Amino acid sequence: AQSVTQLDSQVPVFEEAPVELRCNYSSSVSVYLFWYVQYPNQGLQLLLKYLSGSTLVKGINGFEAEFNKSQTSFHLRKPSVHISDTAEYFCAVSASNSGYALNFGKGTSLLVTP
């Protein structure tokens, strides 16, 4: 089975500053990796995904993530955050030996202040 660890439960950051949300995974087979965002009182929305190919993937709203197989990481980054980026962010992993169901991390709460 595979699992996901989000290393920070909360990340406070000032507006226009860069941010990195960390995600590590464990799996014995090839995986597919996702970042989802949840705005207050809403469902989850896909930010970006890594399936294969280039290890740097770009998503919506200026976010990007880099797949690092040797470090089993998939950290999410944005060079300059906005107040509107305040939300809960979830890293998730999917693999062939689990029916491709998503295993989610426990989430990182990003709080952007002026």
Place this chain on the structure above:
Amino acid sequence: IAGITQAPTSQILAAGRRMTLRCTQDMRHNAMYWYRQDLGLGLRLIHYSNTAGTTGKGEVPDGYSVSRANTDDFPLTLASAVPSQTSVYFCASSGGSLPYNEQFFGPGTRLTVL
């Protein structure tokens, strides 16, 4: 209807009562999922269905049942609700020819069991 709808939006339920959470999608997706979201625990898979007529158990299936009579609907039933089932429930679906396609989420149902 556009995407995934869930009903009710919220519900307060007495312990021991039976409750069905409804989920409908209009994207003709093959796969559908039910998750529960609890503070500090992220999203955990309850049940899933890869295609109409089939269902499977996720990480936390006890106390819940599902059915998939057709492609569009995937109801989740609590036969006899208990306070530990207080949570926010999300329905999701995914489709296409690739098993690791993006999952689309509904807006959620907030359930309180007293």
